[in-house]
Amino acid sequence: MKILVAETAGFCWGVRRALDQAVDLAKKIDGPVQTFGPLIHNAQVMEELTEQNIHPVEQVADIRGGTVLVRAHGVRPEMFDQLRATGADVYDATCPLVRKVQKIITKYGDDGYDVVIVGDDHHAEVAGLRGYTKQQCFVVADEKEAAQLPTFDRVCVVSQTTQNDDTFARTVEVIKEKARVIRATNTVCEPTRDHQRETIDLAKQVDLMVVVGGRHSANTCRLADLAAQEGARVLHIETDAELQKGHFEQCATVGVTAGASTPEWMINRVVTKLEAFNPETTSRLTTWLNHAMGVLVASNVYVGLGAASLTLAASLLLQPTVGREQLWPLLGTAGLFILAMHTVNRYQERSHYSGWGTFSPRSFQRFQQIMLWIGVLALTGALGIAVALGWNEFLALAAFGLLGALYNVKLVPLQWARHIMGIRRIKDLPASRDIATALGWTVATAIVPLLTIGATSSLRATGVLGFVFVLVFLRSALIGVRDVQGDKIMGMETLFKVVGKRRTKAVLISAVATLSILLLGLTLPWHSLPLAALLFLVVPYICTVCVSYHRRLLPKGAAGEILVDGQFLLAGVLALAWHLWR
Ligand code: SF4
Known part of the structure; x- marks a missing residue:
């Protein structure tokens, strides 16, 4: 069984940056670093961060001063004032690529444009983006939901950074029919694009695609969907413990990719376990060696x-x-x-x-x-x-x-x-x-x-x-x-x-x-x-x-x-x- 691992699998640049900021901050201050929401959707990494005195808080009401770090997804602008009002020192780890989307929304919102975000309405990044305009703001997942939108005089369309180019393009085509003036900016970030492109290429070459990452992680689920669209069988797992030998019977080639919140050591564990399943290496001598x-x-x-x-x-x-x-x-x-x-x-x-x-x-x-x-x-x-x-x-x-x-x-x-x-x-x-x-x-x-x-x-x-x-x-x-x-x-x-x-x-x-x-x-x-x-x-x-x-x-x-x-x-x-x- 051949195992192909995506080069872009694992942490994206923005997640790495936020983690570095949190770890560096934990060294410099005496008390805990409170992150506003979990830094990433990965239980193993969160456990490790807890040992470094880095803890997530979900509500402003849970914060009693100390140090707060805003995660890579960003927050609504007024949230910074609310966090400071608790007496906390507030640090910002919003990914610069998310900040770019916030600026686009602010600019067009100030010019009187309504806003449509192509993304997941429940995602923290989208919840934050919504706060950057005082105009009407809609969130649609795809072209089907876009068909339900009202008509616009002027509208600005952006995407959640972990969206997919094709979905964005199809959705924009539908909104064009509903607006007199449309300003559409594809804000899918480059790391996401590379990651998706490689997953699609890999899915074409394999019998089964293992996608590693949180079941609630939007970008991981999207990778699994993209691989399935290419006709590959997909196994979405959170940890290596979920792998069973039976999954890989009659598989000549297996691909491995992982979401932006998956650490490299988890990818290594998955690959190590797959290698142990490999029929070519299960002769008695090689197993013993x-x-x-x-x-x-x-x-x-x-x-x-x-x-x-x-x-x-x-x-x-x-x-x-x-x-x-x-x-x-x-x-x-x-x-x-x-x-x-x-x-x-x-x-x-x-x-x-x-x-x-x-x-x-x-x-x-x-x-x-x-x-x-x-x-x-x-x-x-x-x-x-x-x-x-x-x-x-x-x-x-x-x-x-x-x-x-x-x-x-x-x-x-x-x-x-x-x-x-x-x-x-x-x-x-x-x-x-x-x-x-x-x-x-x-x-x-x-x-x-x-x-x-x-x-x-x-x-x-x-x-x-x-x-x-x-x-x-x-x-x-x-x-x-x-x-x-x-x-x-x-x-x-x-x-x-x-x-x-x-x-x-x-x-x-x-x-x-x-x-x-x-x-x-x-x-x-x-x-x-x-x-x-x-x-x-x-x-x-x-x-x-x-x-x-x-x-x-x-x-x-x-x-x-x-x-x-x-x-x-x-x-x-x-x-x-x-x-x-x-
Ligand atoms: S997915 Fe893109 S925008 Fe989001 S944190 Fe990673 S690099 Fe930044």
């Missing part, structure tokens, strides 16, 4: 192995003659410490876990307490071995562990934070997630070995620390591009969030160049390290992963994760080969 990969990745054992591998490479770069009896505890400390750190992180981010292989989100929920205990035991083990290595090693790990524990704690008082871009926690510092991850790995896999076995020169030590830091930073930045939606909702500060897509690409290219220069430095005559030359193989590997990711060739789920972290394993295998061959 899929499950094994899922367990390795979900339990963080894989990332722990990666840390141990990187430690082997770093230790041999620092001190080529290091003995095996010194290597084993170093590998153990690093592997356990990184496993523990990632387990705690995954526990915090569990709500948007999309599943790996057959290790589904439900399996994760079932085992989350056990995994947390594994994390605690791993941390205890790592610190115990570090004590045996020496107090400096223990203090280095413990200091970073403490930094990790304080990562999410509000350390700066609110009145000071207002002067420093709302930064209250370490987590709020720009790109802190990527820098903290790279630092944590550098401490465990290079600084602890350096403290234990030393280095043949301080220049070599600097080169090795730089190599490890850049290698891990690259991985973290790449994952930040992949998980951008979840990271934003969780309030994670990543490189991608700070500098955007184009500059992240430039930083990734610069990081690969820096990595090559560092390795070159480590191979120069005064270091004469053949291992550094061998480690150059890691560079084309990373480039291949980055390019595959950019071209959407990287598999989703556990296999993708194994490939992204494969650079550490590769470095370890190369180091081991050199160590044995020497």
